Amino acid sequence: MDSFEELHLTPEVVEALAAEGIERPTALQAAAVPVVQRGHNLVAAAGPGAGVLVAVGAPLLSRLEPAEGRPVGLILTPTRDRARALAEALGRLAMATGHRIAALGAPWALPERASVLVATPGDLLEGLADARVTLEGVDALVVDGAAVLERLGVLGDIETVAEALPAEAQRIVVSLPVTPGVRDFVDRHARRAVTVPPQDAEGAGATPPRRGAVAVRVVAGEKDDEAAALAHDLLTDDVHHLVVFVRNEDVAADLGDRLALRGFGVGAPGDGDAPIWLVVDDMEGRKALDALDEGRGHAVSFDAPADPNALDRRHGGGHGGTILAEAREAAHLRDVAARTGYQLDFEPTRTGPRGPSGSLSALLEAVAEAVEARDVEAYEVVLEPLFRAHGPAAVAAATLALLRARAPSTPAAPPAERASAAVPPGPAPFAKLFVSLGAKDGVKPGDLVGAITGEAGIQGDEIGRIEIRETFSRVEVARPVAERVISSLNGTTVRGRSVRVDLDRSERGGGARPRGGPPRGRTGGGGRRPGA
Numbered sequence: 156m157d158s159f160e161e162l163h164l165t166p167e168v169v170e171a172l173a174a175e176g177i178e179r180p181t182a183l184q185a186a187a188v189p190v191v192q193r194g195h196n197l198v199a200a201a202g203p204g205a206g207v208l209v210a211v212g213a214p215l216l217s218r219l220e221p222a223e224g225r226p227v228g229l230i231l232t233p234t235r236d237r238a239r240a241l242a243e244a245l246g247r248l249a250m251a252t253g254h255r256i257a258a259l260g261a262p263w264a265l266p267e268r269a270s271v272l273v274a275t276p277g278d279l280l281e282g283l284a285d286a287r288v289t290l291e292g293v294d295a296l297v298v299d300g301a302a303v304l305e306r307l308g309v310l311g312d313i314e315t316v317a318e319a320l321p322a323e324a325q326r327i328v329v330s331l332p333v334t335p336g337v338r339d340f341v342d343r344h345a346r347r348a349v350t351v352p353p354q355d356a357e358g359a360g361a362t363p364p365r366r367g368a369v370a371v372r373v374v375a376g377e378k379d380d381e382a383a384a385l386a387h388d389l390l391t392d393d394v395h396h397l398v399v400f401v402r403n404e405d406v407a408a409d410l411g412d413r414l415a416l417r418g419f420g421v422g423a424p425g426d427g428d429a430p431i432w433l434v435v436d437d438m439e440g441r442k443a444l445d446a447l448d449e450g451r452g453h454a455v456s457f458d459a460p461a462d463p464n465a466l467d468r469r470h471g472g473g474h475g476g477t478i479l480a481e482a483r484e485a486a487h488l489r490d491v492a493a494r495t496g497y498q499l500d501f502e503p504t505r506t507g508p509r510g511p512s513g514s515l516s517a518l519l520e521a522v523a524e525a526v527e528a529r530d531v532e533a534y535e536v537v538l539e540p541l542f543r544a545h546g547p548a549a550v551a552a553a554t555l556a557l558l559r560a561r562a563p564s565t566p567a568a569p570p571a572e573r574a575s576a577a578v579p580p581g582p583a584p585f586a587k588l589f590v591s592l593g594a595k596d597g598v599k600p601g602d603l604v605g606a607i608t609g610e611a612g613i614q615g616d617e618i619g620r621i622e623i624r625e626t627f628s629r630v631e632v633a634r635p636v637a638e639r640v641i642s643s644l645n646g647t648t649v650r651g652r653s654v655r656v657d658l659d660r661s662e663r664g665g666g667a668r669p670r671g672g673p674p675r676g677r678t679g680g681g682g683r684r685p686g687a
Contacts, residue, residue, distance in 0.1 A: 176403035363496035
């Protein structure tokens, strides 16, 4: 697919994309645009770096008629920072179509009157509660970053919104990965959705052959600065040329000016006097790399490869090289690399002091284990504004300082010693459970006691304090039976409403809030280009 005209977008949208330097669709955009354009439900198994905004936003602007005074399109996303970035990027395209774009919870004039409204689930529910926002007339719902929303525990809030929309309203779910929880949401709220790219049946996909390794530098500040630092590090007597791949001519012109101001020679492929070659066409850059003597050239992706073909053209054939990536693009890069057989080597940031002892050593060990064993992508999204403002190293150092300040002053026992320590005698402690039903569902303490004792077969004295809130409840049960209660109640109904039960956030050490509870903190930050 060579142009957006071939995807039958309106001329206004095609011209708006061209004005932003976006002229050739990525693989995701070529597959997703026709589906959205026809009004069908869609699951986009993709993340930032694949061209998600254009894949979804361009056909929505092409399909939806601008409305006066109310939204016809609704985009729900994990954080206020992301909402504002999406609204700004989509707004640049909408200037040519007459749609008004706004972010709720950000400094925007009359966001509730926008044609397309971007919001966090919490901000939207608050807007609905005080009647500032209406869902009447919404023809398309986009759930951006569904897997992250699930981990943050707010996918249940989006279910409330989906259930309030007409059955014929279009549903678009963007998620990487498409988790079982997200798939369950799709099956119930976006029936007959088309998935792009198509997903292999479990266990059906063969592992691709190994094709080499590519380094990844995660950029905390300005990417232009990191490109200059990379050129400083790599251009030596051995490496004569950096072949830098960029997504369009506008980016190439801006980057070229910034590098030239710093004294780096910039030119087109084949320019022997310029150590940095900027290329927009991937095949042209690959030919330039192939023409250089072995080891004399280094491939650099200034913009993340949008799909497997782009990764292979830029960094295949034994060239390897380096990708400059934002933290939010890491999941996309891992997915693309896994589908093509490349190994990604994430270059570490500045290391801390060597050989810390005592409690600090134990804390660092625990952090290292968490990086490997826990799913931290949701927290990376929330922390992204702090990363841009202060850098990941400073944020990590501050977090470590806070953790250490709150840790007990006595040294922690070794793992084996902790595991074998005797548990003090006494009654079993209670575990606090989150229940997705609350006062607005007509639920009372007696309803929950009856459901728990009836479904889980436990005694009444194994149930502790019950707290009924507006949209959810918390119930204490004896810790030994907590998992039995969770498994027994999930999927059942209380007062005619389907119930979901999980450990409360406080039981998970302050991590992601259980599904369906009220949204917590939100963040602010900057914008993105429409190609994000």
